[in-house]
Amino acid sequence: MPAVTPDELNQTARVVLGMIAEGHTTGYAIKAEIERSTRLFWGASVGGIYPELRRLAAAGLVSVRDDPRGAARRHCYLLTQAGRETLDDWLNDESEPLFEMRNESLLRLRFAGVLDPSERVAIVERMRELHERRIAALEATLDADEFDDVFDRMATEYALGINRWARDWAAAAAHEVAVER
Amino acid sequence: MPAVTPDELNQTARVVLGMIAEGHTTGYAIKAEIERSTRLFWGASVGGIYPELRRLAAAGLVSVRDDPRGAARRHCYLLTQAGRETLDDWLNDESEPLFEMRNESLLRLRFAGVLDPSERVAIVERMRELHERRIAALEATLDADEFDDVFDRMATEYALGINRWARDWAAAAAHEVAVER
DNA sequence: GTTGCCATGTAAATGGTTACATGATTGG
DNA sequence: CCAATCATGTAACCATTTACATGGCAAC
Numbered sequence: 001m002p003a004v005t006p007d008e009l010n011q012t013a014r015v016v017l018g019m020i021a022e023g024h025t026t027g028y029a030i031k032a033e034i035e036r037s038t039r040l041f042w043g044a045s046v047g048g049i050y051p052e053l054r055r056l057a058a059a060g061l062v063s064v065r066d067d068p069r070g071a072a073r074r075h076c077y078l079l080t081q082a083g084r085e086t087l088d089d090w091l092n093d094e095s096e097p098l099f100e101m102r103n104e105s106l107l108r109l110r111f112a113g114v115l116d117p118s119e120r121v122a123i124v125e126r127m128r129e130l131h132e133r134r135i136a137a138l139e140a141t142l143d144a145d146e147f148d149d150v151f152d153r154m155a156t157e158y159a160l161g162i163n164r165w166a167r168d169w170a171a172a173a174a175h176e177v178a179v180e181r
Numbered sequence: 182m183p184a185v186t187p188d189e190l191n192q193t194a195r196v197v198l199g200m201i202a203e204g205h206t207t208g209y210a211i212k213a214e215i216e217r218s219t220r221l222f223w224g225a226s227v228g229g230i231y232p233e234l235r236r237l238a239a240a241g242l243v244s245v246r247d248d249p250r251g252a253a254r255r256h257c258y259l260l261t262q263a264g265r266e267t268l269d270d271w272l273n274d275e276s277e278p279l280f281e282m283r284n285e286s287l288l289r290l291r292f293a294g295v296l297d298p299s300e301r302v303a304i305v306e307r308m309r310e311l312h313e314r315r316i317a318a319l320e321a322t323l324d325a326d327e328f329d330d331v332f333d334r335m336a337t338e339y340a341l342g343i344n345r346w347a348r349d350w351a352a353a354a355a356h357e358v359a360v361e362r
Numbered sequence: 363g364t365t366g367c368c369a370t371g372t373a374a375a376t377g378g379t380t381a382c383a384t385g386a387t388t389g390g
Numbered sequence: 391c392c393a394a395t396c397a398t399g400t401a402a403c404c405a406t407t408t409a410c411a412t413g414g415c416a417a418c
């Protein structure tokens with residue numbers, strides 16, 4: 001049995017375990033895959049991945065094998081039985097999933113009352129533009145159509161959808177705020 | 182001129198400055214107001230607020246006055262001219278606002294391919310339930326109708342809207358994932 | 363031959379959360 | 391007088407980001 005419960009897995013460990021299960025076996029490949037596919041809703045930085053990989057190996061959740069390319073060292077990581085069970089436990093965990101946002105546009109809008117009316121509209125305008133840029137980038141990603149599987153694609157569609165919703169909200173809010181003066 | 186540029190304000194400083202401008206003058210009141218009104222999109226913890234208040238005072242952005250209630254010490258914080266300018270600079274800043282998400286349900290869905298089909302639906306089901314709970318809480322808040330101003334209310338309506346969107350997305354995704362088996 | 367990518371790692375700094383600790387005031 | 395809330399603060403810990411450092415490989 002895996003002695004590691006879902007809440008003991010830190011944020012980096014969760015995404016790393018999943019990526020290894022999907023067949024991304026080197027630290028570098030895991031990093032690249034996170035950048036490509038989960039960055040927008042679950043980031044992790046290089047500086048955290050390599051130490052985490054060693055911690056997971058020490059905990060017996062992954063195995064390491066040297067797998068050099070020529071003279072260049074390279075490590076191949078695979079899930080152990082315990083690692084696979086820990087991953088399954090986390091994916092099937094019943095406790096409330098983390099859902100957090102840091103939304104600076106909204107915080108600014110929250111404080112818009114202390115500004116001149118003319119400056120208020122600019123806040124929601126910049127909010128709309130931000131989402132417009134994200135939408136364009138996500139549409140390009142979806143057009144390129146390079147996905148690991150259906151679920152990878154669905155996650156990107158979610159990101160696109162939420163940005164579209166936020167853009168539309170900002171557009172409507174711009175009207176409301178303009179009338180408010 | 183304020184020597185403090187928007188990017189030099191840390192996350193706690195941004196919300197604290199705004200709260201003081203709105204008239205929440207003690208560390209305790211600021212904390213309570215963050216919990217009530219920005220927690221869902223911009224959190225800050227007690228342990229960060231008091232030290233930050235002293236840093237802001239040292240930087241000359243806020244003034245402190247002792248304002249005891251009986252024998253109980255209490256500090257009253259107000260924006261200085263420089264603090265007010267720094268706040269305005271941040272609110273009107275043209276650079277891209279921060280917009281980040283940590284979405285564990287989505288990360289799990291991203292890895293659903295490694296699970297049995299029967300377990301996949303459960304992931305989106307738990308996602309839907311999470312948003313259902315958030316929606317109920319936010320609707321209660323809106324019914325209670327205790328807001329500082331229009332913008333405070335709008336921010337809460339945003340939070341409600343995004344949770345409704347996410348709930349509907351999860352409901353649709355549950356169908357898609359169920360068919361996928 | 364040199365640019366860019368594959369690949370791994372460390373150290374320092376940053377930023378934030380949690381828990382602990384204390385004590386006064388207010389209302390029942 | 392007791393509980394809840396107002397009010398302030400510190401210390402330890404945790405996680406993560408950034409910057410730095412290194413070197414081979416592949417392609418042009």
